[in-house]
Amino acid sequence: MEKKEFIEQMGRALEAVRSKKPLIHHITNYVTVNDCANATLAIGASPIMADDIGEVEAITSISSALVLNIGTLNGRTIESMLVAGKKANEMNIPVVFDPVGAGASDLRNKTTQSILNEVKISVLRGNMSEIRFIAGLDAATKGVDASESDLEGGLKIGCRVAETISKNLGCVTAITGATDILSDGQHIILLGNGTKLLSRVTGTGCMCTSLVASFCGASKDHLIAAAGGILSMSIAGEIAAEKAGKIGNGSFHMAIIDAISKMDAKILIEKAKIHEA
Amino acid sequence: MEKKEFIEQMGRALEAVRSKKPLIHHITNYVTVNDCANATLAIGASPIMADDIGEVEAITSISSALVLNIGTLNGRTIESMLVAGKKANEMNIPVVFDPVGAGASDLRNKTTQSILNEVKISVLRGNMSEIRFIAGLDAATKGVDASESDLEGGLKIGCRVAETISKNLGCVTAITGATDILSDGQHIILLGNGTKLLSRVTGTGCMCTSLVASFCGASKDHLIAAAGGILSMSIAGEIAAEKAGKIGNGSFHMAIIDAISKMDAKILIEKAKIHEA
Amino acid sequence: MEKKEFIEQMGRALEAVRSKKPLIHHITNYVTVNDCANATLAIGASPIMADDIGEVEAITSISSALVLNIGTLNGRTIESMLVAGKKANEMNIPVVFDPVGAGASDLRNKTTQSILNEVKISVLRGNMSEIRFIAGLDAATKGVDASESDLEGGLKIGCRVAETISKNLGCVTAITGATDILSDGQHIILLGNGTKLLSRVTGTGCMCTSLVASFCGASKDHLIAAAGGILSMSIAGEIAAEKAGKIGNGSFHMAIIDAISKMDAKILIEKAKIHEA
Numbered sequence: 001m002e003k004k005e006f007i008e009q010m011g012r013a014l015e016a017v018r019s020k021k022p023l024i025h026h027i028t029n030y031v032t033v034n035d036c037a038n039a040t041l042a043i044g045a046s047p048i049m050a051d052d053i054g055e056v057e058a059i060t061s062i063s064s065a066l067v068l069n070i071g072t073l074n075g076r077t078i079e080s081m082l083v084a085g086k087k088a089n090e091m092n093i094p095v096v097f098d099p100v101g102a103g104a105s106d107l108r109n110k111t112t113q114s115i116l117n118e119v120k121i122s123v124l125r126g127n128m129s130e131i132r133f134i135a136g137l138d139a140a141t142k143g144v145d146a147s148e149s150d151l152e153g154g155l156k157i158g159c160r161v162a163e164t165i166s167k168n169l170g171c172v173t174a175i176t177g178a179t180d181i182l183s184d185g186q187h188i189i190l191l192g193n194g195t196k197l198l199s200r201v202t203g204t205g206c207m208c209t210s211l212v213a214s215f216c217g218a219s220k221d222h223l224i225a226a227a228g229g230i231l232s233m234s235i236a237g238e239i240a241a242e243k244a245g246k247i248g249n250g251s252f253h254m255a256i257i258d259a260i261s262k263m264d265a266k267i268l269i270e271k272a273k274i275h276e277a
Numbered sequence: 278m279e280k281k282e283f284i285e286q287m288g289r290a291l292e293a294v295r296s297k298k299p300l301i302h303h304i305t306n307y308v309t310v311n312d313c314a315n316a317t318l319a320i321g322a323s324p325i326m327a328d329d330i331g332e333v334e335a336i337t338s339i340s341s342a343l344v345l346n347i348g349t350l351n352g353r354t355i356e357s358m359l360v361a362g363k364k365a366n367e368m369n370i371p372v373v374f375d376p377v378g379a380g381a382s383d384l385r386n387k388t389t390q391s392i393l394n395e396v397k398i399s400v401l402r403g404n405m406s407e408i409r410f411i412a413g414l415d416a417a418t419k420g421v422d423a424s425e426s427d428l429e430g431g432l433k434i435g436c437r438v439a440e441t442i443s444k445n446l447g448c449v450t451a452i453t454g455a456t457d458i459l460s461d462g463q464h465i466i467l468l469g470n471g472t473k474l475l476s477r478v479t480g481t482g483c484m485c486t487s488l489v490a491s492f493c494g495a496s497k498d499h500l501i502a503a504a505g506g507i508l509s510m511s512i513a514g515e516i517a518a519e520k521a522g523k524i525g526n527g528s529f530h531m532a533i534i535d536a537i538s539k540m541d542a543k544i545l546i547e548k549a550k551i552h553e554a
Numbered sequence: 555m556e557k558k559e560f561i562e563q564m565g566r567a568l569e570a571v572r573s574k575k576p577l578i579h580h581i582t583n584y585v586t587v588n589d590c591a592n593a594t595l596a597i598g599a600s601p602i603m604a605d606d607i608g609e610v611e612a613i614t615s616i617s618s619a620l621v622l623n624i625g626t627l628n629g630r631t632i633e634s635m636l637v638a639g640k641k642a643n644e645m646n647i648p649v650v651f652d653p654v655g656a657g658a659s660d661l662r663n664k665t666t667q668s669i670l671n672e673v674k675i676s677v678l679r680g681n682m683s684e685i686r687f688i689a690g691l692d693a694a695t696k697g698v699d700a701s702e703s704d705l706e707g708g709l710k711i712g713c714r715v716a717e718t719i720s721k722n723l724g725c726v727t728a729i730t731g732a733t734d735i736l737s738d739g740q741h742i743i744l745l746g747n748g749t750k751l752l753s754r755v756t757g758t759g760c761m762c763t764s765l766v767a768s769f770c771g772a773s774k775d776h777l778i779a780a781a782g783g784i785l786s787m788s789i790a791g792e793i794a795a796e797k798a799g800k801i802g803n804g805s806f807h808m809a810i811i812d813a814i815s816k817m818d819a820k821i822l823i824e825k826a827k828i829h830e831a
Binding site for chain 1: 577584587588591592595596600601602603604605606608609612613616617630807808809810811812813814815816
């Protein structure tokens with residue numbers, strides 16, 4: 001696909017989010033859930049958070065996409081994620097998986113494996129440490145941020161990893177970081193927007209996942225959806241950094257949500273730094 | 278009651294919140310809980326969130342009002358809500374119920390029915406879809422927002438529904454939306470403040486419920502309390518929209534809390550758009 | 555120790571947080587958890603929230619400090635707190651305990667006692683009502699804020715209480731309020747920064763605890779760490795109040811995070827109001 005055509009398709013995908021207002025079911029962590037809901041609303045979709053096993057199938061059934069985010073997983077919600085994921089698969093509803101902290105504990109590792117084994121994922125989005133863990137590579141996950149040693153492997157390994165996972169799982173894989181690496185198993189796309197400041201506010205990864213799910217809820221091409229969601233986040237970060245980065249983290253945080261709510265196809269197309277690897 | 282007298286009573290009710298600082302026990306969802314706590318503080322009351330069955334009776338006992346909000350209900354907290362609600366009834370502490378997403382899943386429906394059957398509610402606050410579901414009307418609940426088809430029925434049906442529920446349950450019913458419909462079974466009050474932007478930030482309904490509970494914790498007249506809480510929210514929305522609506526959702530969100538914290542009887546009385554149906 | 559030397563050590567402790575970026579494991583409440591994560595990031599540390607018994611030992615093991623905060627405790631997380639606390643003790647990782655609402659319910663009281671009996675705490679941080687309860691004094695805890703009657707006892711009793719608890723538990727005790735009282739059982743330090751506005755935003759106590767833990771994760775002297783964390787919070791409050799206090803609670807809230815993110819040794823040293831009792 002031509003780069004220009006890809007970017008324009010992203011713009012149309014954003015417009016589809018705003019016109020269709022897809023309902024996005026989140027089973028997610030309690031740390032960043034408010035930001036995820038507000039990011040989902042800001043991009044034009046509609047969030048619903050529900051994690052009880054007694055209702056997750058019903059809620060997934062009325063939704064246009066499902067987010068599984070293991071940031072504060074527990075025995076109760078892990079089971080709900082598996083049940084909701086299977087229901088989504090049954091109904092052909094896209095599932096976006098954010099393996100927060102995969103590699104940091106056996107529980108996260110086993111849960112990540114269970115979800116990948118039992119649920120067909122549409123988009124997998126994580127940082128380099130999390131995705132390296134999933135690829136079975138050595139990963140030095142330190143908490144919920146990518147470790148520096150994992151980042152040193154750099155773009156080449158990242159591209160290989162994203163491509164391989166995507167082929168194996170039949171999904172789009174997105175490794176977000178200074179350069180975001182996306183693959184659907186055939187193409188590899190590199191995205192160059194964003195700012196270091198995004199790592200100084202909690203939940204920017206989770207919000208990014210919510211935006212990807214919002215795009216998936218409105219567009220069938222999940223590579224374009226993943227790119228659209230990630231670029232909406234990273235371009236919003238750039239705009240927010242320019243406006244409020246010097247003021248401090250609190251103002252920057254709110255400016256991110258401001259910028260997501262003002263995002264449109266024009267801004268996305270103008271600012272997107274994208275190329276095929 | 279005269280309209281002027283009603284509005285002035287609301288103003289005095291707000292002053293009572295600020296002077297009495299009532300403790301408001303919340304059993305609520307984890308999506309918007311921080312905003313609920315901050316809205317409660319901003320209006321002059323004091324929030325406490327506690328949901329373990331081992332302590333909800335103790336916490337309700339020292340509180341001046343109880344909020345039950347089923348936004349992210351689960352097996353554990355549903356039981357706690359029933360126990361806390363009964364304790365509140367025993368001690369004559371007002372209970373404000375927010376049936377978030379009623380109609381969207383069997384679990385929410387059954388829980389809503391259980392709460393209404395087992396707990397005497399002082400104020401029921403929801404959107405048109407949620408309240409239609411409770412009234413036994415067809416409701417096309419789509420997630421946690423009112424569906425457009427449910428809104429089309431419009432004011433007439435809404436007034437009838439609010440009045441009937443209030444009579445049946447012996448409570449005040451508040452259907453919030455573009456026009457808010459309140460009834461205590463005898464009077465029907467319409468409130469015309471607010472802005473569409475309020476639906477673009479998550480938790481404005483939940484915060485509204487917290488404000489209603491804050492008023493109920495300081496005033497015995499629950500129709501006035503409901504009107505005071507709802508108008509504090511919707512007028513704060515208007516002020517915030519004027520100040521920050523164009524900047525974006527994040528700034529608007531913070532401006533809502535700013536405006537609630539600056540709300541006083543004078544602003545409330547000046548801006549209230551209220552009439553009896 | 556000389557006052558000047560103490561303040562300069564605090565400055566160096568802050569620089570150590572920013573250079574070491576310690577990982578801070580939180581088992582905390584869902585009301586203020588987002589602010590705790592953002593405060594931890596703003597001061598230069600890295601937060602991870604994990605509360606499932608299946609992973610808390612693993613997460614504590616890779617962390618530099620552990621926060622136990624009982625704000626929304628439940629049967630599941632109480633057990634996790636005890637297990638994580640013991641693991642931290644085994645590995646010599648400092649534990650910072652915030653007994654939110656101790657005195658308000660039997661569950662909070664028993665949990666507080668269990669934690670103090672089974673886990674060796676490095677720093678105990680609470681308000682006057684909570685700490686009085688722990689000292690076995692009459693405490694009139696009303697929810698999660700210190701009651702006025704408990705505050706009337708004033709500085710003298712507070713100093714005695716802090717000193718005694720610190721001796722008995724072998725920890726640093728910090729009673730935060732208009733004047734913060736710190737003791738390690740030998741010294742008593744009084745801190746005079748802050749603003750009343752901090753009590754009008756939820757979570758400023760919890761954030762303070764997260765900052766103390768961030769300092770403990772980077773410095774071995776826990777009296778200096780506690781003072782550094784508390785002063786970072788209260789000086790940030792002063793700066794935020796000056797900048798946004800008149801605008802309202804939402805803007806003030808964000809300005810607190812702004813000010814924490816801009817805190818440095820120079821500001822800390824210049825503004826600290828500190829003296830030995």
